[in-house]
Amino acid sequence: MNTFEKDRQYYKFCFYGFLKNLRFFEAFLLLFFLESGLSFFQIGWLYAVREISRNLFEIPAGFISDGIGRKKTMVTSFSVYILGFLLFYFSGSFWLFVLPMILMAVGDAFRSGTHKAMIFDYLKAKGWADQKVTYYGHTRSWSQMGSAISALLAATVVFLGDEYRIIFLFSIVPYILDLINLATYPSYLNGTIAKNPGTNFRASLKRIWQEFAYTFRNSIVLKAIGNQSFYTGFYKSLKDYIQPMLQALAIASPLLITLPDKKRTSILIGLFYFGMFFLNAVSSRNSKNFLLLFSSQRTALNTSFLLGIGLATVSSLFYLKGHLIAAVLCFACIYFVENLRKPIGISFIAENIPSGIMASVLSVESQVHSITAAVLAPLTVWLADLFGIGYALLLICGVAILISPLIVLPMRGKD
Template sequence: MDRKYKDIQFYKFCAYGFLKNLRFFEPFLILFFLEKGLSYFQIGILYSIMKISTNILEIPTGIIADSIGRRRAMVFSFSSYIISFSIFYISKNFLIFSLSMIIYAFGEAFRSGTHKAMILEYLKIKGWKDMKVYYYGNTRSCSQLGSAISSLIAASIVFYSGSYQSIFLASIIPYVLDLILMLTYPKELDGEIKEFNIENLKKSFSNVLREFAISFKKINLLKSIFLTATYSGYYSAIKDFLQPVLKNFALALPIFIYLDNTKRSSIVIGITYFLIYLATSFFSRKSGYFSERFNNLFSPLIITMNLGFIFGILSGILYEYNLYLFSIILYIGIYLIENLRRPIGVAYISDNINSNILASVLSVESQLKTILGAILVPLMGLMADKFDIGISLIIISSLLMLINFVIIKK
């Protein structure tokens, strides 16, 4: 990416992504819930509560963001995250965890589309709209770098504390810094400020329903949405189940036997997630170059999607044969593909959809991704309880590959 595009605001966008992804709890979240005595199915329900709450809240929070400005919306987002982390730190049962997930969803709902809109607004102001794949890919790369460093810090915290709980307290610090960073963004990124009223809220809910109806009637819209949303929903549902796989691998290794299980697994998990996020950072940054090797954006999206599902199936099979190392390598491939294809997917939708309905289509795509993830994650947890993670990964990956093939072919 040319140096002339890397101004002060570009580095602020990068800093936002870096700090936002210092979620020290992420590499250990499922293990934290297991430590508290929850089943995989209960964990799946918690994830669904968060995803569905985010989905529902995105509509009113979008209206509120338009009425108070995007910067204030982002400040409210990070305030919600900080409250959620505090509750996770002190809570011990399923109901309180559910409440914390809902508060976390407020943060996600206010943040998710808002910051992306600020980036696109900035590119529009500067006349750099043709740079959206490269710009988004580079800022996303910084986010992945934050995740890489986060995993090492998180592993250190777990190693020295001997438990997963303290990582939530540590996660508050970068989110306070990100909250302060939002206050330094220029006012023009707030977008057009609109007056808040109930009628607008009702209209937005009806618009979402109408957008869904329109998207499912028009084949081109449906194909575009499924090409991006299906794999992202699959990825969001299954990605954290890598944690118990890594723990099993760590405990099977004949090293650090003198340490307790939590400390032994923290070393392997921290290093693995560090390497994963370094790799995803690289793949995200190279998505623009990868897409240029094809005559259109449809081909790389189809190829990468099917390859990701195949990785999931093979990873599950290898897990069943206790070949944990090879299972982990293929599992990591699912991460890499998501970060390679995500910037391409955003560009594909924007290139093939009328600009007048682009925001609506992106909203539907985001909603569908969240709904799909909310359905898949408890299903994954239920099958993991009944069978194990390997079998559940094989079933979910095979099912989605078959469904997606039929829908896109039709």
């Protein structure tokens, strides 16, 4: 088996992920909305707007990326992100938050499948195609390390400034640096059409569509996308609920009792997210070792899917019983499972599709998890408003268990 080299482009990919995840607001986003006077129901609709908008743009973004060039697509994505950060800073009500949420969705749509396609094309060009899980796991580990550093820095800003809003402005700096990093990527990672500018654009898009349609007649590809995407959508719709759990734990804790609640919450969230994302980085880096525990990629994906749903169920039960520390720890494991399985799932999908439409198909994977999150996010917050967070999470886990037979991969067949 070939092993990859940690060349200059490897570090550019890692640097990209590290800077991209310096979203200082993410660890405090739900609390920011609550502080702005929004109800859980309104927050759920904002999340739904984001996921529906991402859903609308995902496949067009993949076609545009495969058609006009991936570097241009990435530059567009990061420019839109920066505009969204600015609008968040100046907004203060439900309706004003809608536009920056849409812009974040557009940025995600143009970025998600595009950069993965660049990584896999690079591996193919270097003869390292069999190293997809390990290589992507390495680059993803740097993304998680960025999230870990981001949480600490954001907590420091909130502690010193006593407000959540300012962290949106701080998030602009790493995104400008990432724009510069992306500009240095080699031109051959632009994609097939971008490498052949004389190619008729309409004919090229027709070819992409034909390959795209052919690929999606493959039942294994459909199952793989369903398996990978549903768990990611489930994870994304629930992941921010760890913030009010941590807030409740901080307020109930006797530690640092002389400090105001917001400062105590910022310290606990910063330290917790740092530790969690650091362990996420380790889990992403060891995704290949996790895969080796199983007889096939299919078994690894099915097992991790059911494990994640089970952990979410146990976490909700602990929360209902008032065991906040146990609830938080189980909830954190949902993050770990996502980072163990993500490189395996993306690699499995990439191995079963033509490289020329990789950005398009990976955009579909991202679109499906956006649809899942768009459905589950408002449902979860509606249930949270009615019954509280614990019962809301438990009911959503029940929905996931009912759906799981439809998206578990068949065990027979070749990876």
